[in-house]
Amino acid sequence: MDKNAKIFVAGHRGMVGSAIVRRLQAGGYTQVITRTRSELDLLDQHAVRAFLQAEKPDYIYIAAAKVGGIQANNVYRADFIYQNLMIEANLIHGAWRAGVRRLLNFGSSCMYPKHAPQPMTPERLMSGRLPRSRASRCVMRTTTNMAVSTSA
Numbered sequence: 535m536d537k538n539a540k541i542f543v544a545g546h547r548g549m550v551g552s553a554i555v556r557r558l559q560a561g562g563y564t565q566v567i568t569r570t571r572s573e574l575d576l577l578d579q580h581a582v583r584a585f586l587q588a589e590k591p592d593y594i595y596i597a598a599a600k601v602g603g604i605q606a607n608n609v610y611r612a613d614f615i616y617q618n619l620m621i622e623a624n625l626i627h628g629a630w631r632a633g634v635r636r637l638l639n640f641g642s643s644c645m646y647p648k649h650a651p652q653p654m655t656p657e658r659l660m661s662g663r664l665p666r667s668r669a670s671r672c673v674m675r676t677t678t679n680m681a682v683s684t685s686a
């Protein structure tokens with residue numbers, strides 16, 4: 535990436551996003567764009583679209599998500615899948631409309647079947663039955679990552 539490229543890190547205050555920002559800043563990238571949730575709610579499709587059209591970033595990292603442990607994911611299953619689908623769909627589609635060059639959406643071990651051999655490889659995706667405890671997360675993340683690779 536060009537050191538002066540505009541790079542939007544969504545979820546920059548989280549564990550993954552803050553590490554990405556530190557790494558970019560240490561690497562001399564001069565135009566790292568961030569927004570707090572109160573400045574830009576990524577669940578708001580119109581706001582995301584307007585922001586991306588105005589800023590026109592070259593690159594996007596999606597590190598924003600509703601994240602929780604096994605218990606929270608089980609109890610609030612519908613809320614998790616709704617929020618994460620919306621955040622990722624708004625950013626992926628908005629990025630495509632705004633002409634973003636490249637977008638990085640994270641995978642997760644939860645995308646793989648329970649007994650996928652180690653080390654996990656992309657060929658193992660959708661290759662086996664999913665545990666109920668993380669089936670919705672798996673379907674959501676696999677779907678949005680397919681959207682990213684299909685738009686590339």
Ligand SMILES: NC(=O)c1ccc[n+]([C@@H]2O[C@H](COP(=O)([O-])OP(=O)(O)OC[C@H]3O[C@@H](n4cnc5c(N)ncnc54)[C@H](OP(=O)(O)O)[C@@H]3O)[C@@H](O)[C@H]2O)c1
Binds near residue numbers: 545598640
């Ligand atoms: N942590 C890991 O080891 C790991 C491993 C594999 C994959 N991942 C993936 O990496 C991504 C980030 O994980 P993380 O552990 O860094 O999560 P995290 O620490 O909880 O950070 C998530 C960030 O997303 C922001 N966010 C959530 N909803 C938002 C909204 N509606 N509008 C704007 N911002 C919003 C949060 O903002 P607030 O600060 O305002 O709450 C927070 O800063 C997830 O997709 C996760 O599946 C993480």
